[in-house]
Amino acid sequence: MAHLVAVGRALPGDPYPQQDITQAIGALLTDDPARLSALHRLHAATGVRTRHLALPLDRYGTLSSFGAANDVFIIEGTRLAEEACRAAMDSAEVSACELDVLVSTSVTGIAVPSIDVALVGALGMSNDVRRMPSFGLGCAGGAAGLAQLHDYLLGHPRHAGLLVSVELCSLTIQRGDDSTANLVASGLFGDGAAAVVMVGDQHPRAAELTGLEVVGSRSSLYPGTTDQLGWHISETGFSIMLAPGLPDAIAEHLGCDVDALLARYSLTRREVGTWVVHAGGPRVFDAVAAALDLHGAELELSRESLASVGNLSSSSVLHVLADTLDRDRPAPGGYAVLIAFGPGVSAELVLLRRPEQR
Structure with missing residues (x-):
């Protein structure tokens, strides 16, 4: 089995009250009073009080294309992922050069090369680190990443690994779309990242954990x-x-x-x-x-x-x-x-x- 050493988290900026987000986002989705009323009702029913967003609220109206939003994802997503990784590594008291494998997951932006390539250099990992990026697992990606890292460490019990997840859901909101699905999503999803350090059963740290x-x-x-x-x-x-x-x-x-x-x-x-x-x-x-x-x-x-x-x-x-x-x-x-x-x-x-x- 593998041992979970530490979890690190990162959130962008200060939290916005849900009501402020609803007010700002509503104008981007619809000008129909009935749909705006539905937006307020659906947002209030999500159970969300506050959320962190990758951009200031007034910047979302300037994202006029998929490409523009994706460019923000690459820049801000890489920064936030690095912050989560450093938090996990600091808590685990491991250095980047000790990590043998990097598992990464996201479903809210696309980058080729994937953003884990930038993390290798930014964090100071070895250039021969094994990378396992994934896209398309959606909300299940964090759990699946834990399982994938565990499976790798079963086969490499002396190794240490890092899982990182980063999601900037706010960048995916569709302007001018007042469908119920988009109204719900615009009130439910937030932005953030998380990272997990794990070691195999024969790693030098395993006996003390x-x-x-x-x-x-x-x-x-x-x-x-x-x-x-x-x-x-x-x-x-x-x-x-x-x-x-x-x-x-x-x-x-x-x-x-x-x-x-x-x-x-x-x-x-x-x-x-x-x-x-x-x-x-x-x-x-x-x-x-x-x-x-x-x-x-x-x-x-x-x-x-x-x-x-x-x-x-x-x-x-x-x-x-x-x-x-x-x-x-x-x-x-x-x-x-x-x-x-x-x-x-x-x-x-x-x-x-x-x-x-x-």
Whole structure:
């Protein structure tokens, strides 16, 4: 198994109150009073109080093309990703030259070469570091990245690795689009980054660590749901696909997926004391709670994350993971299941355990 050493987070600028964002963004989406009324109602129902944005609010009206928004993504996304990586590395007390693999994920901008190339030089990593960039996993990318890094470290148990997720969701808002999906997305998603340092079981640091271990993972695609969540990509950029049936798909399938993962290690849900759930939104929380028979307290940190920073796409579940570690959860000997959902519809699950005190 692999050991999770530290999680670092980064958020751009000071938080904006949700009401201020609603007022500023509304003028870019519609001039129809009925749709503006719907915008205010939908934003108020997201459970979001504040969000961090890559640009000042008055700059969004100047982004007249997909190319202009993507240029901002490359510049600001690289800067924010570097900040998250440095926070994780400082907390883990590892230097960039000690890292053997860099896993990166994003779904809110495109760069070729991918922005992890810039990170190698900025952070001072070795030029022969193994890079594993991904695009298209959406909100599930952070969980999938943890699983991918874990799998790599199983095969290279003396190595250390870094996962970085960066999402600038605000740059994807479609101007002049007053569809319900775009109105919801404009009130739900925020900007942020997160990074995780992990080491293999035979790494020199492994013997001294008492933090979380990654036990295993599971991926699942839900049939017949390809139109439920994702991007429609056009000349204006990334237009959100966000269907109302998404929570129903989660409620129908998630319980079986979790049980299948736990059964592989002779565990049941009763033995899981901590749930690290992507802050997808109120209806996603309701679906997860229904599927797993959870009550309010189990999703408290996810709801708090949604309220303070919004849904950060692939970075979201890693922010919730950091909050979980800050609360010293799970207890020694206890298990946690980390859950995120993405296009497909897909679910990514990671089983974590805190070892007994050594």
